[in-house]
Amino acid sequence: MRKKRYFQNHYKYDKSHDTYLIKVSLDDYDDVYDDWDPSPFKKRDIEDEFNDFVVNSSEDIPLNFDIEIVLYLPESKKDPKKEVALISAYKNHYNYAIQRLVKKKSNLNKKNLSYLFLSILFLSIGYFFIKDTQNVFLNVLHEGIFIGGWMFLWEFFTNIFITTREIQTEYMLYKRLYQSEVNFIYHK
Numbered sequence: 001m002r003k004k005r006y007f008q009n010h011y012k013y014d015k016s017h018d019t020y021l022i023k024v025s026l027d028d029y030d031d032v033y034d035d036w037d038p039s040p041f042k043k044r045d046i047e048d049e050f051n052d053f054v055v056n057s058s059e060d061i062p063l064n065f066d067i068e069i070v071l072y073l074p075e076s077k078k079d080p081k082k083e084v085a086l087i088s089a090y091k092n093h094y095n096y097a098i099q100r101l102v103k104k105k106s107n108l109n110k111k112n113l114s115y116l117f118l119s120i121l122f123l124s125i126g127y128f129f130i131k132d133t134q135n136v137f138l139n140v141l142h143e144g145i146f147i148g149g150w151m152f153l154w155e156f157f158t159n160i161f162i163t164t165r166e167i168q169t170e171y172m173l174y175k176r177l178y179q180s181e182v183n184f185i186y187h188k
Helices: 002-010 048-060 080-129 136-179
Strands: 019-025 066-074 181-187
Touching: 019 048, 048 136, 066 136, 080 136, 080 181
Parallel strands: 019 066, 066 181
Antiparallel strands: none
């Protein structure tokens, strides 16, 4: 409870919706879109600066809290059609990021299986098939096989305990951004 009060004091918090607010001031709807992307509004990519700001702000707020994106625009720019298009582009952007992470995790799982298999193979060959001999070449090969086996095992454990956790954290961050509500507030 104390931790929640800390974040409520240091971040904009909406008690009625129980969410933290990420507020962004814009001059126009186009400020959210990438200038180099010629696609129609619904499919346009999000500007890197906007994405960085939203992601960095979201990282500051613990993942167990909901967030809401509030976009401030001049009253003269109000356009309901552009609001819908912007929300669609926002959702598409973060949905695509989520799909990329799912694919990345799937590829990592495939690599982990190959690392584990190669580790078991190399260590088994090292322990059971190559015996200590006086031949320098066979001794170097024996040590190389052991080193390779331990390196593959190291990669396997690194991916299982570190890389997978990083991907899962990033996935949860993007999922929260995707599920967050986007609201518009207009000022004079």
